[in-house]
Amino acid sequence: MKAAARALALLAERDQTVAVAxxxxxGLVAAELTSVPGASASFRGSVTAYATALKRDLLGVDADLLARRGAVDAAVALQMAAGVRTRLGAGWGLATTGVAGPEAQDGQPVGTVFVAVCGPVGGPLEAGKVAALRLNGDRAEIRRESVRSVLELLVGELSGNARAQDTEQNGGN
Known part of the structure; x- marks a missing residue:
C-alpha cells in the first residue's frame, strides 16, 4: 500500500484529519493524497505557499525567522505544518520546503529539503517533528522523494501513536 493510502487509512481509523502546506x-502531496479513493474523509485541504511572503501571510511563519534563515529551514517547515493545521482546522499538519533546483536558494544547495509533521493540539506531537533530507537527482526526482518522505513521516507518527495507544489499552504489556 502506498504511503498516502496508509496515512489516510490510519487517519480514518482515528477519525482524524490532515492538511498540507x-x-x-x-501541490504534489495534495495530489498524492487525493488520488486515494475516499480521501475526503480525512484530507482537509492544502496551501501551496511557493512565495516566501505567503509562508508568512497565509501560514503564520515568523517574519524574523524567514528574514534570518530563509524559507529553506527546519523551523520554517515546523511553523508551516503548525500553521496549515490551524488555518485549515485539521488535527495533523504536514509541510514541505526545500530546493528542487536547478539553482541553490537561501544559501542551501539543490536537494536540501525539510519535511515536517505536527500532530493534534494537546498531543505528544503538537510541537512537531522535522526531517532534514539531502536528496540527489533532478528536480522531478527531488520533488517525488519529498512527497514520499513527508507521507512516510506522517505514517510513522500515526503508527507510533497506534502502538502507544495499544500498549496503554493492554495494560502496558
Missing amino acids: ESLTG
Whole structure:
C-alpha cells in the first residue's frame, strides 16, 4: 500500500484529519493524497505557499525567522505544518520546503529539503517533528522523494501513536 493510502487509512481509523502546506512540491502531496479513493474523509485541504511572503501571510511563519534563515529551514517547515493545521482546522499538519533546483536558494544547495509533521493540539506531537533530507537527482526526482518522505513521516507518527495507544489499552504489556 502506498504511503498516502496508509496515512489516510490510519487517519480514518482515528477519525482524524490532515492538511498540507507545500512549497517545493507545489501541490504534489495534495495530489498524492487525493488520488486515494475516499480521501475526503480525512484530507482537509492544502496551501501551496511557493512565495516566501505567503509562508508568512497565509501560514503564520515568523517574519524574523524567514528574514534570518530563509524559507529553506527546519523551523520554517515546523511553523508551516503548525500553521496549515490551524488555518485549515485539521488535527495533523504536514509541510514541505526545500530546493528542487536547478539553482541553490537561501544559501542551501539543490536537494536540501525539510519535511515536517505536527500532530493534534494537546498531543505528544503538537510541537512537531522535522526531517532534514539531502536528496540527489533532478528536480522531478527531488520533488517525488519529498512527497514520499513527508507521507512516510506522517505514517510513522500515526503508527507510533497506534502502538502507544495499544500498549496503554493492554495494560502496558
